Amino acid sequence: MSKVGKAKYKIPLFFLTPALVMLLIFVIGPTIYTIYMSFLDWSGGPREFIGLDNYVEVLTRKTIINYGRSLLDGPPYGALVHNAIWILIHVPLSTVLGLVLAVIFKNVKGGTILKSIIFLGMVTPMVVGGIMLRFIYDADAGILNAVLKAVGLGDIVRTWTAYPDTALISLILGSVWIWTGFSMIVYSAGLETIPPELIEAAKVDGASGFLIFRKIIIPLLKPATIVVVTMSVLWALKVFDIVYVVTLGGPGAASTVLALEMYMDAFFKIPSNYGTASAIATLLTLITLGFAVYIIRYMVVR
Amino acid sequence: MKLRKETIIVHAIAWAISLIWIIPFVGIFVTSIRPYEEIVSGWWNIEKLTLTLENYVYVWNYRTAPIGRAFVNSFIIAIPSTIIPILVASLAAYGFSRFRFPLRDLLFLTIVVFMSLPQQMVILPVFLLEVNLGLWNTHTGLILLHSAFGLPWIILFLRNFFMTLPIEIEEAARIDGASDIQIFFRIVLPISLPALVSIATLQFNWVWNDFFFALVLLATPDKFVVTQTIPMLKGRYFIRWDHMAAASVLAMSMPLLVFALLQKYYLRGVVGGTIKG
Numbered sequence: 001m002s003k004v005g006k007a008k009y010k011i012p013l014f015f016l017t018p019a020l021v022m023l024l025i026f027v028i029g030p031t032i033y034t035i036y037m038s039f040l041d042w043s044g045g046p047r048e049f050i051g052l053d054n055y056v057e058v059l060t061r062k063t064i065i066n067y068g069r070s071l072l073d074g075p076p077y078g079a080l081v082h083n084a085i086w087i088l089i090h091v092p093l094s095t096v097l098g099l100v101l102a103v104i105f106k107n108v109k110g111g112t113i114l115k116s117i118i119f120l121g122m123v124t125p126m127v128v129g130g131i132m133l134r135f136i137y138d139a140d141a142g143i144l145n146a147v148l149k150a151v152g153l154g155d156i157v158r159t160w161t162a163y164p165d166t167a168l169i170s171l172i173l174g175s176v177w178i179w180t181g182f183s184m185i186v187y188s189a190g191l192e193t194i195p196p197e198l199i200e201a202a203k204v205d206g207a208s209g210f211l212i213f214r215k216i217i218i219p220l221l222k223p224a225t226i227v228v229v230t231m232s233v234l235w236a237l238k239v240f241d242i243v244y245v246v247t248l249g250g251p252g253a254a255s256t257v258l259a260l261e262m263y264m265d266a267f268f269k270i271p272s273n274y275g276t277a278s279a280i281a282t283l284l285t286l287i288t289l290g291f292a293v294y295i296i297r298y299m300v301v302r
Numbered sequence: 303m304k305l306r307k308e309t310i311i312v313h314a315i316a317w318a319i320s321l322i323w324i325i326p327f328v329g330i331f332v333t334s335i336r337p338y339e340e341i342v343s344g345w346w347n348i349e350k351l352t353l354t355l356e357n358y359v360y361v362w363n364y365r366t367a368p369i370g371r372a373f374v375n376s377f378i379i380a381i382p383s384t385i386i387p388i389l390v391a392s393l394a395a396y397g398f399s400r401f402r403f404p405l406r407d408l409l410f411l412t413i414v415v416f417m418s419l420p421q422q423m424v425i426l427p428v429f430l431l432e433v434n435l436g437l438w439n440t441h442t443g444l445i446l447l448h449s450a451f452g453l454p455w456i457i458l459f460l461r462n463f464f465m466t467l468p469i470e471i472e473e474a475a476r477i478d479g480a481s482d483i484q485i486f487f488r489i490v491l492p493i494s495l496p497a498l499v500s501i502a503t504l505q506f507n508w509v510w511n512d513f514f515f516a517l518v519l520l521a522t523p524d525k526f527v528v529t530q531t532i533p534m535l536k537g538r539y540f541i542r543w544d545h546m547a548a549a550s551v552l553a554m555s556m557p558l559l560v561f562a563l564l565q566k567y568y569l570r571g572v573v574g575g576t577i578k579g
Contacts (some may be wrong), residue, residue: 011397011401011482012397012401012403012406014393014397014483015393015394015396015397015401015486016393016394016397016398018390018393018394019390019391019393019394019413019453019457020394022390022446022449022450022453023413023416023450023453023454025431025450026424026428026446026447026449026450026451027416027419027424027450027451027453027454028416029427030423030424030425030426030427030428030431031416031419031423031424033426033427034423034424034426034427037426037427101316101319104312104315104316104319105316107309107312108312108313108316108317109313110317111316114316114317114319114320116561116565117320117323117324118319118320118323119561119569120323120324120327120558122572123507123554123557123558123560123561123568124327124511124554124557124558125510125511125513125528125529125553125554125557126511126513127511127513127529127530127532127533127553128330128529128532128550128553128554131330131532131546131547131550132326132327132329132330132550133326134541135326135329135330135333135543135546135547136326136329138541138543140342140343140344141333141341141342141343141344141345141541141543143325143326143329143344143345143346146344146346177323177326182572185569185572185573186572186573189569189573234418237420238420238421240421240422240513240514241513241514244513244517244533245513245532245533259420259421259422259514262422263422263514263517263518266425266426266429267429267518274426277426278426280422281420281422281423281425281426282423284420284422284423285419285420285423288418288419288420289415289418291418292415292417292418293415295418296411296414296415296417296418299414299458299462300410300411300414300458300462
């Protein structure tokens with residue numbers, strides 16, 4: 001190999017090595033090790049290879065999938081199902097709401113300030129978001145119940161996150177409040193890229209506002225929609241902080257999620273179970289990866 | 303210009319939604335500056351209104367886990383956890399955007415995939431490793447993890463950014479005899495400053511707001527960060543909303559300040575990090 005050629009290979013090493021070393025020690029290595037641990041019977045002491053037993057244990061556990069529980073019975077359905085419900089409710093709501101807000105605020109005086117207000121939830125620590133949710137839902141000090149009393153619904157007043165049948169849905173709706181700012185901001189940026197002449201031309205041709213929205217704006221916002229939907233799905237899969245702070249997965253596992261179950265197995269329960277905790281983490285990662293691969297194609301500039 | 307009825311309705315809806323949206327923030331702030339007796343029946347009741355900073359003083363010096371100490375700790379964690387990954391990732395991003403070497407694209411995509419990794423996937427091995435190395439329950443241990451965990455998205459963001467920079471400036475410098483390393487530090491980094499600020503705002507807030515890593519890696523109150531301290535203020539028999547509110551306001555003050563001061567960069571980071579171009 002020529003001298004020049006060799007030198008060419010040395011330079012990227014200087015640039016890449018620090019990042020690769022850090023990633024190997026703290027991200028890639030641990031990921032591989034977690035997969036390895038998911039095949040072990042291990043809680044810190046002697047370890048034994050047990051194949052897929054941890055996965056079998058996890059997937060038959062009632063707090064992960066509550067087999068035989070009909071959707072009509074109410075939670076707990078198990079963490080995996082709760083995450084799925086979270087996605088199915090949270091993602092459409094925050095996506096549509098974000099789009100509507102982006103469109104409305106585009107033509108409103110002071111729209112920038114209003115956008116900042118909606119975006120506040122994204123800036124605030126999720127833990128604080130959780131505290132605020134618990135506060136809103138509180139039976140005595142919460143404003144939601146005050147409103148309910150004011151409109152004559154005093155009978156149903158309660159601490160919404162403290163009951164199995166309402167804990168999960170309360171958290172999910174709260175997460176819409178926290179997360180819609182993201183959807184709105186991405187859609188706002190997307191709207192900026194639509195040339196106004198296009199809309200004007202359609203108006204001249206006599207198209208109604210709704211038709212313009214459906215036939216021009218929505219198709220042109222497709223890249224933004226992909227970003228919003230995938231990121232929201234990923235977020236709903238990884239949700240931890242607000243569940244931990246508000247309900248700790250309760251009452252009676254009625255609002256638990258996968259990330260929390262992993263934490264419980266690894267660091268909360270006595271004795272801990274590193275094997276099942278790793279199996280839950282690996283399952284969560286596999287599901288996450290499925291969605292992430294879809295968006296990454298869009299994010300890499302070629 | 304005629305003021306159409308439609309326009310007025312749209313404005314009314316927009317402001318009404320925003321008002322509803324911000325109520326929880328108003329609630330937590332009002333609660334934080336009023337005594338407990340006044341807010342147990344609702345912070346919006348203002349027949350009797352006493353304003354006080356006592357809640358802040360109490361949580362700042364809270365015996366079990368003083369927020370004052372935690373506040374400082376959050377800075378001690380968040381500042382290096384912002385600077386280190388930006389420096390390391392910008393080097394790597396430059397390497398990926400300017401050099402050709404075998405398996406480059408595969409390596410890059412592998413790193414990018416780790417961007418979406420759940421924190422739970424790395425925490426157990428990192429915990430065990432840090433216990434063995436004596437890094438567990440140290441700020442260094444948490445800083446190292448945050449720095450490494452932030453690398454994938456920052457590398458992606460900066461590589462995308464470097465791809466858009468005109469290469470002519472760098473070529474001109476090379477003809478003048480500058481080395482790759484000089485070009486990177488003297489030319490590329492300075493002209494990338496706006497992008498670096500965008501990343502810094504997001505990464506700082508991400509680390510400051512993090513709860514999970516701190517929860518596992520920090521175990522004693524003298525090491526705690528702010529987010530981790532808030533749940534401890536709950537109170538034993540009934541929830542001390544006054545204390546929780548003051549702690550919450552303190553915890554969100556920094557990220558909100560960063561957002562308020564650098565909003566343009568912040569939003570550019572959020573959008574640029576996710577949408578192509």
